[in-house]
Amino acid sequence: xxxxxxxxxxxxxxxxxxxxxxxxxxxxxxxxxxxxxxxxxxxxxxxxxxxxxxxxxxxxxxxxxxxxxxxxxxxxxxxxxxxxxxxxxxxxxxxxxxx
Numbered sequence: 001x002x003x004x005x006x007x008x009x010x011x012x013x014x015x016x017x018x019x020x021x022x023x024x025x026x027x028x029x030x031x032x033x034x035x036x037x038x039x040x041x042x043x044x045x046x047x048x049x050x051x052x053x054x055x056x057x058x059x060x061x062x063x064x065x066x067x068x069x070x071x072x073x074x075x076x077x078x079x080x081x082x083x084x085x086x087x088x089x090x091x092x093x094x095x096x097x098x099x
Contacts, residue, residue: 002069007032007039010067014060016045017052021095023060027087030078037071039064044083053077 011029012022023029023043031042041060045053057075064073085098093099 001065002034002037002039004032006067007022007034007041007064010063011041012059012067013062014056016050016056019046021088021092023056025089025092025095027089027092028083037069039067039070039073040076042076044078046083048079050085052064 006049006078008024008029012024014023015021016023016026019026026046028045029041029043031040031048033040033042041064043057043060045056050056057077061073061075064070067073085093088096088098090099
């Protein structure tokens with residue numbers, strides 16, 4: 001059975017290639033919805049002009065699609081609310097030397 005916790009674990013394997021912190025700890029994942037074997041992730045990026053947007057979203061979708069028990073994975077990129085550094089976890093701030 002797919003759970004939100006399992007999906008968040010998968011998402012913690014995805015990184016913005018310019019920042020050595022996973023997208024969950026960066027605060028880029030706004031919502032995860034699980035409906036049976038279907039997953040919908042609402043996420044953002046650090047800036048709307050991020051040149052890595054397509055690559056990051058593709059990696060997220062591909063990792064979710066390869067997850068056992070998942071038949072469909074959708075990634076929705078949103079810009080509201082805009083991301084800001086306060087959305088990072090304490091772990092991410094420490095990794096980036098911001099504490």
